[in-house]
Amino acid sequence: MESKNKSIYDDFSDATSEESFSIKNIKCCYGCTPHTNKLHTYDWLYNYPEMQAVTKMVEVQFKNTRKGYYINSNNIDLNIGDMVAVEANPGHDIGMVSLTGKLVELQMKKNNFREENNDGLKRIYRIARPTDLEKYNQAKAREYPTMIRSRQIAEDLGLEMKIGDVEYQGDGSKAIFYYIADERVDFRQLIKVLAAEFKVKIEMRQIGARQEAGRIGGIGPCGRELCCSSWMTNFVSVSTSCARCQDLSINPQKLAGQCGKLKCCLNYEVDAYVEAQKNLPSPEIVLQTKDADYYHVKTDIFLGRLTYSADKENPINSVTLSKERVFEIIDMNKKGEKPLKLELDDEFGNQKNSLYMNDLLNDQNINRFDKESTNSGVKKKKKKKKRKQFKKSNRGKTRKSSNNSNNKNER
Numbered sequence: 001m002e003s004k005n006k007s008i009y010d011d012f013s014d015a016t017s018e019e020s021f022s023i024k025n026i027k028c029c030y031g032c033t034p035h036t037n038k039l040h041t042y043d044w045l046y047n048y049p050e051m052q053a054v055t056k057m058v059e060v061q062f063k064n065t066r067k068g069y070y071i072n073s074n075n076i077d078l079n080i081g082d083m084v085a086v087e088a089n090p091g092h093d094i095g096m097v098s099l100t101g102k103l104v105e106l107q108m109k110k111n112n113f114r115e116e117n118n119d120g121l122k123r124i125y126r127i128a129r130p131t132d133l134e135k136y137n138q139a140k141a142r143e144y145p146t147m148i149r150s151r152q153i154a155e156d157l158g159l160e161m162k163i164g165d166v167e168y169q170g171d172g173s174k175a176i177f178y179y180i181a182d183e184r185v186d187f188r189q190l191i192k193v194l195a196a197e198f199k200v201k202i203e204m205r206q207i208g209a210r211q212e213a214g215r216i217g218g219i220g221p222c223g224r225e226l227c228c229s230s231w232m233t234n235f236v237s238v239s240t241s242c243a244r245c246q247d248l249s250i251n252p253q254k255l256a257g258q259c260g261k262l263k264c265c266l267n268y269e270v271d272a273y274v275e276a277q278k279n280l281p282s283p284e285i286v287l288q289t290k291d292a293d294y295y296h297v298k299t300d301i302f303l304g305r306l307t308y309s310a311d312k313e314n315p316i317n318s319v320t321l322s323k324e325r326v327f328e329i330i331d332m333n334k335k336g337e338k339p340l341k342l343e344l345d346d347e348f349g350n351q352k353n354s355l356y357m358n359d360l361l362n363d364q365n366i367n368r369f370d371k372e373s374t375n376s377g378v379k380k381k382k383k384k385k386k387r388k389q390f391k392k393s394n395r396g397k398t399r400k401s402s403n404n405s406n407n408k409n410e411r
Contacts, residue, residue, distance in 0.1 A: 041059075054105070057108065059099035069107075070122050071122070076127065144166075178206075180209065180212055210264070238261070295310075319343065325342070
């Protein structure tokens, strides 16, 4: 068995070694980048060499959400996951190849990449050497101390801004400071102080609260990693109308995410709710019967159930109806007719269409626990009696068996 297991494992390792690469001890296939980064992409055309030779453009990813498109003018053999040195202003930068071939052109169209907006096409110099990677790691090690010190400098200058992150260029000659500010900030003096402090070229980029939350990361109320830090790149505006459409309570504490803004996930199911509400009657319509008028209380959108109450302010003696029954009553009211009741009665006199005839507060009856406790107490007493009877019967049997054994020994 051991020899068989070894041979199977060896075959598997040989198969994977030919079609995989390793970065930081993480093995991935050629079609995907390591899932340690946010913007991993799957190249589903990697098995087609003719698609890889369509273009010389290569997608390179840097820290967090920053990506760039570079031309492979030297015809270097590049694979997804290779660390490369690319052209920058000034010096060079170090990044990871995230996509090659035909899909790069599609990504450029998707992201509206234009040469004139990016100072022309920049080149890939070479695959990163050990010396390049050493400088790269040294620059990355300076990022956190630089961020802490820059926050102190901004506070000393009295600027109403927060520096959320710092990114050094691969050769350490330039630093990008990502900041958050509610209003416009004059940071000309800040740039002079930072340049004198860190001896590098300074670039300031403003980001929003959602982008900062994506850079920091965390766990959402659903128990999963934040969408903005795991996969989301384009942030769409979210309004309270999305919550109203889904019948959610307008509670800022529950609707706000870790960024302090409305949760992005409120937009996920809005289209489904809007489509489902098209087949439901308007909640503003009052249902008229011969007994009283009934006002809308709540709606179960996907089940197609509407709850009405005779009291507009307090949902007392509420009745839940199907949407078909509600449309039927609305048509009767338009004709000037009023039904006796909201519910339909079958031939035995039982209410047929009432899906929830009891009071909404009926489940909160004070005596509901007392009834359960009395029933449970009776059950417990019966169980105790059965246990006592069972123990008595077992004791009698053991006594008889012991007496019989003693009699046999005496004989």
